[in-house]
Amino acid sequence: MPTYVYKCDNCGEFEQQQSINDEAYTKCPKCGSVNIRRMVTNTAGVIMRSSANKNITPSVPAQCQNCGNIDSCDKIK
Numbered sequence: 001m002p003t004y005v006y007k008c009d010n011c012g013e014f015e016q017q018q019s020i021n022d023e024a025y026t027k028c029p030k031c032g033s034v035n036i037r038r039m040v041t042n043t044a045g046v047i048m049r050s051s052a053n054k055n056i057t058p059s060v061p062a063q064c065q066n067c068g069n070i071d072s073c074d075k076i077k
Helices: none
Strands: 003-008 012-017 036-038
Antiparallel strands (some): 003 012, 003 036
16 A cells, blocks of 8 residues: 655644545544645655566576576576
8 A cells, every 4th residue: 555645734744554546635633634735755655566476587587497407507598
């Protein structure tokens, strides 16, 4: 879940984890102020990974990963 940074004009900034589909807060959970906005940040909040390729070394072909002859194989450059 991404973490969003909100700025409240009354009490400052806070972070909140929310689903991408959730609506932005319109009221500060700390002080109740309605003078609140979600800030644009340059942090990477979501990292997508696939379990299908998590153990594959990029220089070794996928079909060779379980082979016992990786060091002497002529298919690997």
